[in-house]
Amino acid sequence: MDAPGREWWRDAVCYQIYPRSFQDSNGDGIGDLEGIIQRLDYLNDGTPHSLGIDAVWLSPTYPSPMADFGYDVADYCDVHPDFGTLETMDRLIAECHRRGIRVLLDWVPNHTSDQHPWFIESRSSRESPKRDWYIWRDPRPDGSPPNNWRSVFGGPAWTFDERTGQYYLHSFLKEQPDLNWRNPEVEAAMLQTLRFWFERGVDGFRIDVIGRILKHPDLPDNPPNPEWRPGDRERFSQLWIYNHNYPDVFEAVKRIRKVFDEYPGRVAVGEVFGTPEEIARYYGDADSPGLHLAFNFHFIHERGHVITPWEAPVLRRIIANAEATVPPFSQPCFALNNHDRSRFVTRQNHDGHGLERARAAPLLLLGLRNTPFLYYGEEIGMADVDIPPERQQDPARFRSVGRDPERTPMQWDASPGRGFTTGEPWLPFGPPSPNVAEQDGDPDSLLSLYRRAIWLRKELPALRAGSLTDLGGDDSVVSWWRQAPGAPGVAVAINTATVPARAQLPFLRGRIVLCTARAREGERAGGEIELPPLGAAWIAEEA
Ligand code: ISL
């Protein structure tokens, strides 16, 4: 299946499934593992009629009270009954592997559910053998929390527990107490949960908020953020320096990596936030590696909640920063969407051109030197869905509406259940279009564009594995050149302006192999090409 000596994840196109929303198999309105198995041919049946996905990442599927929809884990070594059983998971892994699809699960090491037996034991008394598995502190003399840390989802990061008279720390909901990674027993127990799944054939993990697992040992107050203004999100009111990307995290990551190395071919992909330098640090060093890959979300947001504009100079800067910082033994890992952020089509729609930008998006994401992650529905241009107040589910409030709008069920067709369910879906569908059925046979559809892009990437070594050279460009055009030994070079050019623009190419003879305007595909290209408004193209060198 793979070239010898080259790890599979370097060439892989990955696809994030939000299990509640992909396919329901039993009519309860909640997506499940059996449903995912039914849809695997859509992801990869070995032919260009399918998407051609190489790996799936499933958001958490563990037993959980679902306070944070699975990111509150009550048992790391089992499956939530809504999703299936361990047997269903074994079958899902086998069915994926039969199609050459790798399986990544979601590992949540920073916190458990407050219903996890470890926390139930820990909170039972100050003398509990598991007391120190979580972060308990006395109140300040006035009864207030031990420090000023705020929860990511709003409010203080501490909750007072009447029974034992202490506060416990939770970086997210109060139902998600933070584990104490300074206790070696905690680390050992958590690493054991990785081995449990590796033994069952899981190919790797996406690691949730890895940057928070170790805090400053003294838990000092965070300093105020001088840029914060009243009305801004509360969580940005302080600089997270003592509880985020704290230096000890980077050493813990290396110990975590060692467990991955016990099982050949496994991959660790970290959800990380920070500057390009901070992201790069998660990869570790050549002689003591950290994560195989660390997400770069800068195409979504660079700092805090500010949406990254679709502008050539901004995209060029993000690419250059990643190229300059990620160590040479690995590569960047970009995503344009996930279950926490407003979908691309909606995010980039301030002037009504969101869908046009969404056609250029796969040429960016799949044209870069990186391991790309798609988010289910991105390939058909799903947008955020308005959720009426009585249907809202997500308790997190780091956007005014929570994260339900980007988590609505996959739209397989226009039928009342959208091919997703025969029952009442857990979140409303929104309008029946876009959907897979309407785009499936249409060569001009976004879905067809994604399929062509992914299969072309497999065919063209320059795109899959080549080096990247910035081609300069200007305020309208971002363009770069991909090159692999013995293979045709490929230029990627993206026009972010709403008027036509010209892109300079570094060779005299080439051909457009992929374009947002399909009629242009096959066209010969000389030293430059004209790109349509918001259009993009891949141009392959010809001998
Ligand atoms: O910290 C942030 C930005 O610096 C936040 O965006 C936040 O850390 C991020 O959204 C974390 O997300 C992950 O962990 C959460 C869970 O609710 C999300 O769904 C998950 O992706 C808690 O486990």
Ligand code: CA
């Ligand atoms: Ca179901």
